[in-house]
Amino acid sequence: MRENQAGPNRRSFLRNAGLAGVGATALGALGAAPAEAAPPTPENFSRGRWNPDGESRQFTVAVMPDTQYLYWGSQNSINPEPQEASLRYVIENSGRPDHNIVFLAHLGDLTQDADTTSFQAVGKTFEIADQAGVAYSVLAGNHDVSGDDTRGTTPYLQTMGPQRFRRQKSFLGSDASGYNTAHVFRAAGQEWLLLAMDWRTSAAGFAWANDVIEKHPKLPVILTCHEIVGPTYGDEVYPYESGDPENNAEFSGYGQTVWDSLIKDNDQIFLTLNGHYWPSGRVTKQNTAGHDVHLHITNYQNRYMSGGGMLRLYHFDLDRNTIDVETVSPWILEKDPATRNRMEVLEARLTTAVDRFSMPFDFERRFAGFIPVPVRPARPANKVLVPGTLAYWRFDNVDTSGGAVTAVRDLSGHGNDLTLQSVPGTAPDALVRTDDHHPDQPGHASLRFAGGKNPLHGAYLTTGPRAPLNTETFKRGYTIETFVKIPRDWDGGTNGNMPVLVRRGASGDAGKHGKNTDPREPVAQLMTTNNGREVQFNHYPLSQTYPTTNWSHGLAEDQWWHIAVVNDGHHAKLYVESSPVADNPFTDSVGIASLGLPWLLGGHEYGGALDNVFHGWIGDVRIVGRALRLEEFMTR
Structure with a gap:
């Protein structure tokens, strides 16, 4: 749930870079995770295996924001069905060439009340992803924890801490607190780094994140955090109706700290994703190197059925140099259209300018500062003189x-x-x-x-x-x-x-x-x-x-x-x-x-x-x- 309701008031890359296997070798360098129990034995939730194509130049990163109202255990209100549907959607669409979902990132506020019963229900729902082998990340929002990442153990850490990811090939490691984690997924024949940072990261947490990036100097980085930017247009606009859809967000006070401490001097960070605020929006800033960083809010907790476990899908296309973005509710899409109520008809797919859009993105040019594009050498004339x-x-x-x-x-x-x-x-x-x-x-x-x-x-x-x-x-x-x-x-x-x-x-x-x-x-x-x-x-x-x-x-x-x-x-x-x-x-x-x-x-x-x-x-x-x-x- 967002605070400060008004929010702030104010474009053939990756050619054989030789970076395979990073996740399997770097765990020890990132700090030890707390010794917690392994996740519970999965029940029969899944419908198949997660099976993306890591070599295809078209792939999708799925993003799930604030699902907090689905898990309010202290009020005896637990509604996992929408999130379960979204997890099934990720699994079932991972092998489809038009989706090819390679990673799922949750943006925090998994629960409304940080209650143990709420996290037990969240943990049970995520067993769907665990059993199918989904590569995913989670992070703590302000409704999951309080204070910064030095807070010690919590129900969040006990249930969704780094011990949960030890069996994932994509899990790179965590900092000493366990609240900040790093993940590497394979897409377009290359490794990509995703950092999942705490609601409030300490100086030690930022130092750890900077060190992770420094140790992996050729990986493009997506940064996920619960709060970075907030909307600059009216919070009662529902759906988005006016203004500039490409420049309608600005740093929160804490977001400015994240920019100064982690983003601006790390050219590898090209995209940040956060929830917390609504309505959704985005803005582009230039980092110290003079390159674009795309900062996006995605959050639907204020919509029908608390967002219904909605997914923001980032479809990367390295051949077209485009990232196409769409927002869907798998929970509604699973239903027979003839049986959907009026709100379900309206909310199955969001199509306003802040929910469905395309971003021109020249991958080779944007990443050239840390992944120099190999120049094909000239060929002598005698190699070109075919019969x-x-x-x-x-x-x-x-x-x-x-x-x-x-x-x-x-x-x-x-x-x-x-x-x-x-x-x-x-x-x-x-x-x-x-x-x-x-x-x-x-x-x-x-x-x-x-x-x-x-x-x-x-x-x-x-x-x-x-x-x-x-x-x-x-x-x-x-x-x-x-x-x-x-x-x-x-x-x-x-x-x-x-x-x-x-x-x-x-x-x-x-x-x-x-x-x-x-x-x-x-x-x-x-x-x-x-x-x-x-x-x-x-x-x-x-x-x-x-x-x-x-x-x-x-x-x-x-x-x-x-x-x-x-x-x-x-x-x-x-x-x-x-x-x-x-x-x-x-x-x-x-x-x-x-x-x-x-x-x-x-x-x-x-x-x-x-x-x-x-x-x-x-x-x-x-x-x-x-x-x-x-x-x-x-x-x-």
Whole structure:
């Protein structure tokens, strides 16, 4: 139950970090737990085993706040059914790929009165989790204990102290008092540390917690405590109706102590979870390192059936760089919807902005200060020259001694070298070499083009008049690969339909006609389109007189993308990040028409005249005279 009712008045990480097995080896370093009796023999509460996937890059941490009103033994009021349902939910959903619940954290106030009978009932309920092998933590709230963690033994410690977790693989250890515990769970192929801290932690308790973090310097840390932040909006708002849902909480007086004593100087702490106050809310603060720490209140004791054992589910997705949060009542969800009363209908899932939301979270960038992201080393050109390679251009060894890029050698050895061409009046730095590159690109460099149309400006590259690639018709198939990044200042009017790779020669001159034919457009062009920033590969095959066009979805700016066009001798498919796009026509497409003219990298012509220049970055470019499998792409 919260006090001071008004509360304060005021975004592929973890690559093989080699941190497995921490929990099994570090127990002795964390201080001895009090010698208490083992938990009682479990009864037949569970329905299966807890079975999460520790390697999946999508996982869930379940959070259970203040269940105190369910356990008020001194008033002869014990209602464990809602919490039992939540524990069953954790167990039964642990093995589901869309949930993959790897840990359960209780935020304190397990009881209303700290009575022995209340804790006996709590302990009996948690036998459901014990029997199924759930990795979980608990901590003491102000209704479970009084004073700070030097208080000595209590019914809480006797029932829910560290002795209860000795059989858990996730249990790392406790401080000497037993009120502060550390847990390590495995998720996304990596260990994560969760600290469960007392309602009021002493200086010795904070020293212990700092020491735990120091001894595990590469583990991301979630801090749980009963009180850290409280809401800044009205406590009568139910449900949340107004204000800023991302900035509606602030430190309590004790929360400021926790920040100063533990959080701000430990960059590994990225998320804190507390109950005690209501309504729920959150705020983001910057630590000493200048990085975000997300501080969340989650508490539903003031809702129907004292919150009904509600769970806050934090769905981590390391592929999408997102943490999706939802709040559900498993106790209600277990019931037949047709039999639910009016309050159960309203409370089964909470959907206000403080109860259901998504947090953009760049895991690699946020954790880079203590888990440096391994940089994939550059690969030598001879490792990229797969059989059938006709041309390979990369830019890490380009001569820039004169300041600008003037030529690029074809590393395939076939003589398809590139030379510089510029629009008259173009600045010398319109085409420069940079170290920027796609993380899976073989060469660690790119070319930065500063071009456009309306007015026409910029510099580009072209094959020579005798380059073998000019006459290649690709009758047996082909693969064209490159890496591109579109800058934030990209503009549809100036940069729309900008060229990546273009084969010169108007389609009309090549004898092309029929549906969708523009006789003045090039016979082949890989480009990004107006406004939507989709990739388009438009080409005129040998097998027909009209073009075939592949279209991708839109590409986000300021992000590297791998693009590939693969033709198996009959059909052309466009891929973005090794994923086929929707608009890949079934049209028979054999080869690419040729007038024996050069290829342009970053330049486009229409009716034989240059009309546009690329704006952004282009990385390695490879052209192969056969269809490559996905595992043969330059990203592999």
